[in-house]
Amino acid sequence: MRATLGLDLGGTKIAAGVLTDDGLKGYFERPTPQTGDGDAVARAIAEAGREAVRQSGLAVAVAGVGTPGPLDFAEGVVRFAPNIPGLVDYPLRERLEDWLGMRVILENDANAAALAEHHFGAAQGAKHSLYVTVSTGIGGGVIINGRVHRGAYGQGGEVGHLTVVPGGPLCGCGRQGCLEAVASGRALERDASYAYGEPLSAEALFVRFHDGEAKAVSLVEGAARHIGVALASLQKVLDPEVIVLGGGVVLGGGEDFVAAIRRAYEEHLRGWKAAPIRTARLGRSVGVIGAALAAEYC
């Protein structure tokens, strides 16, 4: 592998590093500008990229950038990014190519994470894998033959928007009963705040869940069940060799949450073949590694 610059744009931080055969060099993070201005965000990404290259001391000719999605890959433009509004329809790839002086490949951040876990993390050695991240929302990435399956319209891997409860709660996307609307961190907060009659964060809910508090167990296991059933459905269509779970809710819920997902998944696959469900391994640098890999594998 050549040395490849990886850049990961999040709502609160930009992470940067240079991926080489010996691992990640010159990794660091900086805050994302909160001005809501596309130029300010792009400039901050470019500066972070130049700084990572300088720190690595390596010659770099190509950069991958993980961004919130979905993306218009042909145009190099973000189509939807509620946390970074100034980015939508901003000519991000074009500006970054000018300012970094190298070829730039954009990738959806969940796709980038899927690629990183596939090649260097929990799905290493698999041919096909599915990565699902459960945090404020639910996203994912489909890896087929070692590459991201973006799909025909750039929507590949948007597992958070499978309809799992017909007529269920309204999702941020405007449709009813999406997996995200019944099993994400925000959905858990909505249901916990209703059930307890007071505002409750996902973190506070998980404290009660780990204490074995009945309502919290019921809420968290309910979310896990929806995720497990959706994964069982996907096993029959995508049939990944390994499923990798990441994101803050999976971290917060810990092994008990993953075990509840696995139970529902296996129950809905009796008579079928189940894949191992593993938790993500790469930690906070997953986005930078994945962004660099996206540039390698595009």
Place this chain on the structure above:
Amino acid sequence: MRATLGLDLGGTKIAAGVLTDDGLKGYFERPTPQTGDGDAVARAIAEAGREAVRQSGLAVAVAGVGTPGPLDFAEGVVRFAPNIPGLVDYPLRERLEDWLGMRVILENDANAAALAEHHFGAAQGAKHSLYVTVSTGIGGGVIINGRVHRGAYGQGGEVGHLTVVPGGPLCGCGRQGCLEAVASGRALERDASYAYGEPLSAEALFVRFHDGEAKAVSLVEGAARHIGVALASLQKVLDPEVIVLGGGVVLGGGEDFVAAIRRAYEEHLRGWKAAPIRTARLGRSVGVIGAALAAEYC
């Protein structure tokens, strides 16, 4: 393309033909032996194959065989075939290679049909497509970059077993609420017979549906709605460029049924990108063409 033998094994007929650049040569059909004996079925397939090659007058070195699935591709064995019980775990590929004297590739019949419609039918020109067949059961095939996505465990494209109604009717596969259990021909017959209080075939139901009879419209549109919602879910994960619908229920339901599927699909994709939904084009030779293509593209 070389001349390739295509063989399509169904519960009632075996079809055979030789696929060339000029189309299908020497196509014919014969009944499937109903003895429940693997050897008898394999012998009938081999005879049909030899006859098609003879009629075509071409030199053929490889055969593709479409069979009910799922298959164990590594072993060349059918794992599940309720309509041809003697076939399960029978060394089909090995015997056919002996008796035909050529290399034989097995493929799931829905995957084969998907491949045929992708390359020569309703999805021609697409990079990725999804084929769904609605008949007695519901099956499908996922085509990515022009090839069948079999998946890691040979379950790719089994769209009939997406869980679409949690806790819903029991499916033949033993799980509850599968798409097949709420929208297949057999599910329609179950629901129609209950609603009308007398045994009713899918064909008879479609006659009443086309007459605009209220219960029949409600039953058929309900099935169409489940299919449309499932296709919308799959659009967000697989993101095919084109969706192709085939099978007896789609034929029987006609354009009104497909229009109802499309309405539910588009309603559940508002804010997302929808793919065109088209009906299958290849007719009864689809299985033979697909089987031959499976041998070409394996």
